Amino acid sequence: MKNRIPVVLLACGSFNPITNMHLRLFEVARDHLHQTGMYQVIEGIISPVNDSYGKKDLVASHHRVAMAQLALQTSDWIRVDPWESEQAQWMETVKVLRLIERSRSKTADYPVKHLPLHHHNQLLKSSAQMEDPDPSKTPSASAALPELKLLCGADVLKTFQTPNLWKDEHIQEIVEKFGLVCVSRRGHDPKGYILDSPILRQFQHNIHLAREPIQNEISATYIRKALGQGQSVKYLLPDTVIAYIRDHGLYSSDGSWTGKGKIS
Amino acid sequence: MTSRNHTQDSSGVRGFHLDHQLQLLPMDTSEKTEVVLLACGSFNPITNMHLRLFELGKDYMNATGKYRVIKGIISPVGDAYKKKGLIPAHHRIIMAELATKNSHWLEVDTWESLQKEWVETVKVLRHHQEKLATDSCDHPQRSLLMDRPGRKRKWDEQKQDSSPKKPQEPKSTGVPRVKLLCGADLLESFNVPNLWKTEDITQIVANYGLICITRAGSDAQKFIYESDVLWRHQSNIHLVDEWITNDISSTKIRRALRRGQSIRYLVPDLVQEYIEKHDLYNSESEDRNVGVILAPLQRNISEAKHSNPTA
Numbered sequence: 001m002k003n004r005i006p007v008v009l010l011a012c013g014s015f016n017p018i019t020n021m022h023l024r025l026f027e028v029a030r031d032h033l034h035q036t037g038m039y040q041v042i043e044g045i046i047s048p049v050n051d052s053y054g055k056k057d058l059v060a061s062h063h064r065v066a067m068a069q070l071a072l073q074t075s076d077w078i079r080v081d082p083w084e085s086e087q088a089q090w091m092e093t094v095k096v097l098r099l100i101e102r103s104r105s106k107t108a109d110y111p112v113k114h115l116p117l118h119h120h121n122q123l124l125k126s127s128a129q130m131e132d133p134d135p136s137k138t139p140s141a142s143a144a145l146p147e148l149k150l151l152c153g154a155d156v157l158k159t160f161q162t163p164n165l166w167k168d169e170h171i172q173e174i175v176e177k178f179g180l181v182c183v184s185r186r187g188h189d190p191k192g193y194i195l196d197s198p199i200l201r202q203f204q205h206n207i208h209l210a211r212e213p214i215q216n217e218i219s220a221t222y223i224r225k226a227l228g229q230g231q232s233v234k235y236l237l238p239d240t241v242i243a244y245i246r247d248h249g250l251y252s253s254d255g256s257w258t259g260k261g262k263i264s
Numbered sequence: 265m266t267s268r269n270h271t272q273d274s275s276g277v278r279g280f281h282l283d284h285q286l287q288l289l290p291m292d293t294s295e296k297t298e299v300v301l302l303a304c305g306s307f308n309p310i311t312n313m314h315l316r317l318f319e320l321g322k323d324y325m326n327a328t329g330k331y332r333v334i335k336g337i338i339s340p341v342g343d344a345y346k347k348k349g350l351i352p353a354h355h356r357i358i359m360a361e362l363a364t365k366n367s368h369w370l371e372v373d374t375w376e377s378l379q380k381e382w383v384e385t386v387k388v389l390r391h392h393q394e395k396l397a398t399d400s401c402d403h404p405q406r407s408l409l410m411d412r413p414g415r416k417r418k419w420d421e422q423k424q425d426s427s428p429k430k431p432q433e434p435k436s437t438g439v440p441r442v443k444l445l446c447g448a449d450l451l452e453s454f455n456v457p458n459l460w461k462t463e464d465i466t467q468i469v470a471n472y473g474l475i476c477i478t479r480a481g482s483d484a485q486k487f488i489y490e491s492d493v494l495w496r497h498q499s500n501i502h503l504v505d506e507w508i509t510n511d512i513s514s515t516k517i518r519r520a521l522r523r524g525q526s527i528r529y530l531v532p533d534l535v536q537e538y539i540e541k542h543d544l545y546n547s548e549s550e551d552r553n554v555g556v557i558l559a560p561l562q563r564n565i566s567e568a569k570h571s572n573p574t575a
């Protein structure tokens with residue numbers, strides 16, 4: 001049986017708060033990669049951005065991490081990595097990718113203080129899980145090192161065009177060395193963005209465009225607005241996250257948010 | 265049609281001002297009309313989109329300051345509807361109950377699905393309105409969340425009933441009114457030949473009322489304008505904008521399942537687990553009722569023939 005390349009999907013972002021749409025990105029991306037017959041997705045990682053990113057209305061990272069953890073309680077393959085959010089300052093996405101990949105290639109050699117130990121345990125656990133008795137469900141991945149790919153929506157792909165937001169050499173490293181899995185979003189033309197950019201065009205074989213046939217435009221911006229106006233957000237994000245938001249008074253209309261970031 | 269005011273901030277995100285923002289301040293709740301939202305449909309399976317309809321409908325009606333939504337009822341259609349791909353009612357009921365397990369105000373009603381023949385929507389509305397009237401007469405002060413005979417009782421309501429923590433129900437203006445909650449697709453289905461009786465549509469909008477959740481920019485307003493019946497009763501038709509395009513149709517869910525694709529986060533987890541455990545949707549299930557005529561079409565066409573033998 002042909003061996004599939006094991007893949008780990010990493011999503012970076014504000015997750016302010018995490019929504020069902022974020023969670024869907026992972027499911028759609030995994031289905032897409034499996035359908036190619038070439039890959040076996042073994043893990044998904046959510047890495048909430050650091051508070052010093054300075055985005056408007058960003059609540060404190062410990063909240064965003066906690067909410068993501070609650071959302072992923074019932075997932076057996078996606079987890080949260082708080083490392084990026086715990087650093088002293090914001091770091092470029094490519095650095096997060098590099099770091100996570102380094103942690104997998106080295107084993108005991110890697111300075112554990114830079115990463116939670118469970119990182120390694122998770123990797124070992126997911127490798128063990130690949131010995132699944134039902135070969136039709138989970139075809140075995142090769143013993144090769146997993147490929148780490150950046151998972152994002154088409155809107156993020158578009159931001160590559162925004163002046164000064166990304167360094168060109170970083171974009172190149174992301175698509176050349178790692179790879180991108182981009183889930184389509186209404187109003188975006190990911191094929192167009194790729195064709196418009198020389199770097200993306202050159203490495204388009206490493207950019208996987210996944211189509212989400214079930215449009216589900218749950219933006220976190222809308223969620224925050226709805227919460228501010230006292231409207232229901234039930235069924236747009238997990239109940240446990242809604243309860244957390246309520247218990248901690250996040251995103252309320254009187255402006256009492258607990259974010260530390262600057263309001264731009 | 266009730267009006268909605270829109271704003272659009274600089275980032276292009278649209279919000280809407282509540283029509284009666286001043287009335288959100290403490291107001292004598294006894295002046296409000298109590299409303300029960302009823303949704304009829306296949307729920308094959310129930311999805312997060314169905315559940316969102318209720319939340320949007322409730323927020324909207326409460327925000328007008330004139331209504332207080334006290335309950336939402338999901339009434340899955342009976343098997344005699346004969347729609348293609350419709351799986352047995354008991355599964356659809358169980359999934360709806362699993363989906364509303366954590367809701368304090370939504371419930372599933374089995375009356376419609378237990379009838380031997382298909383029941384017109386207006387009759388389901390009438391059934392529930394009469395039931396509310398009876399309850400109101402028998403127990404004027406009684407909380408409507410308490411059990412009624414014949415209704416499937418959810419296991420956690422046992423605890424709720426005996427707990428004293430529910431405050432006194434405020435006085436209300438008479439019997440709660442049942443209104444039909446739906447998406448734009450149902451509204452537009454009024455035009456499908458022989459699907460609805462004209463007198464039924466009239467009764468629905470005249471005697472009960474419609475709360476229609478529509479995608480922003482949809483043609484619902486135009487549709488109402490072009491129909492004399494709907495136009496006449498437009499004050500009883502509430503159009504609610506859905507800013508989040510929520511295209512989680514049951515058809516797409518079933519298609520995804522046939523293709524081995526994930527439906528997680530599109531339906532409640534318990535529903536997804538139930539579907540997986542019972543392998544409810546596949547090519548065989550989708551072939552159910554193929555070649556069979558839909559019950560309302562069957563009935564309306566044959567009734568027309570009877571009254572018009574030469575037709």
